[in-house]
Amino acid sequence: MMIFVADKGESQRILSTGGIIFQGRVYGQLVLTRSFGDWGIKTYGVIVDPHITRITINEDDLYCVIASDGIWDVIKDQEFMNLVNMKLNTGELSKCVLFESLKRGSLDNLSCFVISLN
Numbered sequence: 001m002m003i004f005v006a007d008k009g010e011s012q013r014i015l016s017t018g019g020i021i022f023q024g025r026v027y028g029q030l031v032l033t034r035s036f037g038d039w040g041i042k043t044y045g046v047i048v049d050p051h052i053t054r055i056t057i058n059e060d061d062l063y064c065v066i067a068s069d070g071i072w073d074v075i076k077d078q079e080f081m082n083l084v085n086m087k088l089n090t091g092e093l094s095k096c097v098l099f100e101s102l103k104r105g106s107l108d109n110l111s112c113f114v115i116s117l118n
Contacts, residue, residue: 007033019045032069057117063090064115070108071101090114 010033014021022028027044035046057064063084075083075097083096097112 010034014045017045031073059118061117063093063117066111066113066115067097068109068111070106070110071097071112073108074101074104074106090116 011021014026014033020027025031026033026046027041030038030041030046032038033046034049034051036048038046065080080097083093083100086093086096088096091114093114094112097114098110101110101112
């Protein structure tokens with residue numbers, strides 16, 4: 001789960017450390033508030049500590065998807081589910097997501113891992 005600046009708790013954390021949020025992004029550049037890279041804006045409150053959420057996986061869950069913000073900026077959850085319905089294997093699905101993100105104009109770094117849960 002990614003924490004976006006739209007998350008009130010993360011926005012407050014950024015602002016309380018003296019960070020700046022404008023145009024919906026930290027320092028107007030980064031939509032994420034937690035990142036391993038982006039060293040140039042660490043002074044604006046971006047941290048490397050992960051936000052961890054535990055969920056219970058059940059038999060209805062088909063995939064675990066790990067993707068960068070460059071993917072999620074242009075492909076929404078339901079749109080990803082529409083791609084899943086194309087019945088591709090995990091490798092093909094990852095490639096399809098990458099190419100679809102490029103086609104939609106993403107200029108960010110793109111990474112996508114799809115792990116089958118069944």
